[in-house]
Amino acid sequence: MDRPEYYRFHQGDRVLPFTGAEYDARLAGLRRIMADDGLDACVFTSMHNIAYYSGFLYCAFGRPYGLVVTATDSVTISAGIDAGQPWRRCHGDNITYTDWKRDNFWRAVLSVTGAGKVVGYEGDHLTLDRKAQFDAFFEPAAARDVAPATMRQRMTKSAAEIALIRQGAAVADVGGYAVRDAVKAGVREIEVAMAGRDAMELEIAKRFPGAEYRDTWVWFQSGINTDGAHNPVTGRVLQRGDILSLNTFPMISGYYTALERTMFVEHVDAASLEIWQANVAAHEYGMSLLKPGARCSEVTEHLNAFFAERDLLQYRTFGYGHSFGVLSHYYGREAGLELREDVDTVLEPGMVISMEPMLTIPQGQPGAGGYREHDILILTETGNQNITRYPYGPAFNVVG
Numbered sequence: 001m002d003r004p005e006y007y008r009f010h011q012g013d014r015v016l017p018f019t020g021a022e023y024d025a026r027l028a029g030l031r032r033i034m035a036d037d038g039l040d041a042c043v044f045t046s047m048h049n050i051a052y053y054s055g056f057l058y059c060a061f062g063r064p065y066g067l068v069v070t071a072t073d074s075v076t077i078s079a080g081i082d083a084g085q086p087w088r089r090c091h092g093d094n095i096t097y098t099d100w101k102r103d104n105f106w107r108a109v110l111s112v113t114g115a116g117k118v119v120g121y122e123g124d125h126l127t128l129d130r131k132a133q134f135d136a137f138f139e140p141a142a143a144r145d146v147a148p149a150t151m152r153q154r155m156t157k158s159a160a161e162i163a164l165i166r167q168g169a170a171v172a173d174v175g176g177y178a179v180r181d182a183v184k185a186g187v188r189e190i191e192v193a194m195a196g197r198d199a200m201e202l203e204i205a206k207r208f209p210g211a212e213y214r215d216t217w218v219w220f221q222s223g224i225n226t227d228g229a230h231n232p233v234t235g236r237v238l239q240r241g242d243i244l245s246l247n248t249f250p251m252i253s254g255y256y257t258a259l260e261r262t263m264f265v266e267h268v269d270a271a272s273l274e275i276w277q278a279n280v281a282a283h284e285y286g287m288s289l290l291k292p293g294a295r296c297s298e299v300t301e302h303l304n305a306f307f308a309e310r311d312l313l314q315y316r317t318f319g320y321g322h323s324f325g326v327l328s329h330y331y332g333r334e335a336g337l338e339l340r341e342d343v344d345t346v347l348e349p350g351m352v353i354s355m356e357p358m359l360t361i362p363q364g365q366p367g368a369g370g371y372r373e374h375d376i377l378i379l380t381e382t383g384n385q386n387i388t389r390y391p392y393g394p395a396f397n398v399v400g
Contacts, residue, residue, distance in 0.1 A: 006108035017253035023091035040117035048332035056090035120146035168257030175200040175248030215251035226370035243369035260374030271366035
C-alpha cells in the first residue's frame, strides 16, 4: 500500500462563525503586513491566529497544527485523526498530514511555502524544538517574528467580531443569573458552577445552532478561594456571610467573553461592605476613563491614585482590564491592550476592553477576601458602550 505523507480530505458543508468576506478582509490585512516586512509566507502554529485567520480551532492532543498564508493561498494543516472536520471548519484550503512518518506536518507545510523563502512565524508560540524543525525543513532565506504585528491587527475588532462579542456578553449574563439562583448556604461551589455552565452552553446552542460547543466554563469561588482571580472551582460548602466571586466565561467559536461579580451569601458585614463599595466606585471611575485617546498606562495610574487615596492600593493584585477577541484561559492574548503601568497603547474606536478592578484582603483582616467587578466595553468614536447587563454591587448581589 502506498501511504502518503499528506493528502486532502474534504467532505461535508463548510460551517464558519463568520462570512468568507470577513476572513478575506483579515487575510488582506495580514498580506499588507507581509508585504511591508518582505515576507513570502507566514506559518502560524497558535490556536488564536489559526482561528482568527481561518476560523479553525484545533485540538492539539500532542500533535502540531498550522496555517500557512502566502500572497495567494491560505491553507490549514491538520492531523489525520480529525479527518474532514478541519476543512469543514476553515476558510480556505486544508491539507491533512499523516503520522506514518515522522515530521509529515513539516512536509505538508513545506508543500505550500516552498524552501528558501522569507517566512514569518510566531515567536511567542513556536517552541525551541519546533523552531529547529522549522529551520531545517524550510532553510529560509530569513525568518521573522510576526506575532507582534498580528496581535496589533487583532486588537481592533471588525463589525462582525463586535456583533459576536455582544452575543457572548449576553450569554455571560445568562450564566450569571443561573449562578445567582443556585447560591444558598449549604451548596458546594461545584454545584453552583455547573448551573452557570449548563445555562450558558444551552444558550449558546440556541443562539448559534451551527457552532461547535466547547470550552465554556465557570469559576465560582467562595471564602478564602476568592483571593485569586483564576482559582479553580472546589467542593467547598457555602456558608452564611461568605464572600463569593461569580465568574462566567462563555466560549463561542474561539471568542471569549466574561462576567465577574462580587457576591455575599445572605449577609455582608460592615468591613466587607466598605471595601466592596470602594471597589465598585473604582470600577465606575475606571469605566469613565475608557475613551479614545486615553493611554492604558494613564488609566492605570488614575486608578492607582484612586485606591492609594483610600489606603487600598497595596491590595491590588493585577491590571485593571484586558482586550477581548480570540482568547481563552489556555490560548490567545492581546498583551498590547491591557490596563497596566507598562502598556502605553492608545485606546481607539473598535477596541473591546474590560474594566475589572480587584482587591484582595488577606485572611485574618477585616473584610478578608477577593473583590472584583468586571464589565466589557466597546470603544466608540466618543467614549464607550458597556455591553454587560448583569448588575453589580451590594443592592443586587447579597443573595441566598
